[in-house]
Amino acid sequence: MDLGRIATAMVTPFQENGDIDFEAAGKLIEHLLSNGTDSIVVCGTTGESPTLSMDEKLQLIRFTVEKVNKRIPVIAGTGTYNTKETIEMTKKAENLGVDGVMLVAPYYNKPNQRGLYAHFEAVAKETALPIILYNVPGRTGTNIEAATTIALSKIPNIQVVKEASGNLDQMAEILAKTDEDFFVYSGDDALTLPLLAIGGKGVISVASHVVGNEMQAMIRAFKEGRLDEAAKMHQALLPIFKQLFKCPNPVPVKYALGKVGFSVARVRLPLVEMTEEEKRQFDEVWEHVKQSI
Template sequence: MDLGRVATAMITPFHDNGAINYEVAERIIEHLISNGTDSIVVCGTTGETPTLSISEKRAFINFTIKKVNKRIPVIAGVGYNDTAYTIEATKVVEAFGADGIMVVAPFYNKPNQRGIYAHFEAVANTTDLPIVVYNVPGRTGVNITADTTIALSKIPNIRIVKEASGSLEQMTEILRGVPDDTFVYSGDDALTLPLVSIGGRGVISVASHVIGNEMQEMIRAYEEGRHKVAQSYHQAILPLAKQLFVDPNPVPVKYALSKLGFPVQHVRLPLVGLLEEDKKNYDKIWEEFEEKVQEIKSHS
């Protein structure tokens, strides 16, 4: 399955009382589809999944699948550090009609590479859904090595990798070793263009909540050989992408969305909102970003 160039790891909006705000979620889904998102990942890191109950996760995934209504692919985050639970969740979202699943490396219990492989193999053996292997060692405490990822790519329904290791060297090793029909996505917005330039497919993005179209323009410019334009977009996006991770994700991007009129600043503890200083810094960087994008468009 092809997630396109820009997939969005969607936030979960909350009411003041902490309950999921489904009305705002529907607005965000429509906003993403209209602004450069090729596919949606629901209940990933950006969705504050660690603080959602099992029933909330399932209800929100089902809601998203229904509202998207096959217009673009919906990938359900089902990964957990318990293989049996991950398999159970996979069966549930498969019945909902998910187009694929995202499975993160088991966290906290820190399995070795043989254990990581066995975890993904066990999940793959229970479903025909495409599986996104999600490597994010900064969150999980374990790195899925390039060798393990390459081994996993020999399993028929594992053909998509989300690499958030931050290592272009590791990404290069993966691209060199996996089959041609395996897509490697950056899990870091700032590395989108560098990864595409070495053969990656695109990005599973946080920033695309607010700059999906610009990220598409950057990738399109590179593909069309307009490398100076692509470089200019990358240089404009980089400060914004860094600011969106000045606090734990998704705190900054929720503030960014609030500036576009979406009431989504609420996060669940132990996350807390942005400091006023960081809000001002974001506002300044956003203004500079808009100016740079206008300049790029006027010269291309």
């Protein structure tokens, strides 16, 4: 499965009454298509999936598939801490026409490595779709160790891992011990360039909502051997990457989208919007970075 260099983990816009704002979602999809996004992940963490009901997830997946209309791949986040429910959600997403699914490591119940393998294997057996493993220990409390990812890569439809462990050594081991048709993507915008340097494919990004073209330019410079230029672009973008995670994701990126014409700052509890001081700090960094890139 080719996600391209940048897959955007899309936010979910909400109306004032808290319902999904499909009109805003449609406009956002068009914005992403025009601003550096090679594929879209819907109903991921950045889409506030923990607060979306199954019906809402299915509505949003259906809408995104129809709106994108095969212009780029659409990936649905279908993973939960419940294997049976994950299989059910994955099958429903498959029926809606997604190009692949992303499965987060089961959270809260904290399975061991054998349990993680068994969970992903069970889901893979029930779908023909390509699967992205999503390793984010900071959210799940469990790290999918390199050996487990390497073993899972032998299952034909498990084709990608989104590594948000922040551990480049772990990513390097996965790259060294998996086949060339298994891809490692960064789950952290700030590690996009470092991961590319050790053989990774790209990033499943939050920042691409607002600096997608700039990130593509950085990646292009790296791929074309303009390493100093790529490094300078990384350095210029790094303050934005950091600001986008100063508050719980996706609160800052929803605020940042206001800078490019999208009024989508509303989030669902237990998340809350940024304070005025947090906004001021973000604005300072935003203005500085936009002048330097």
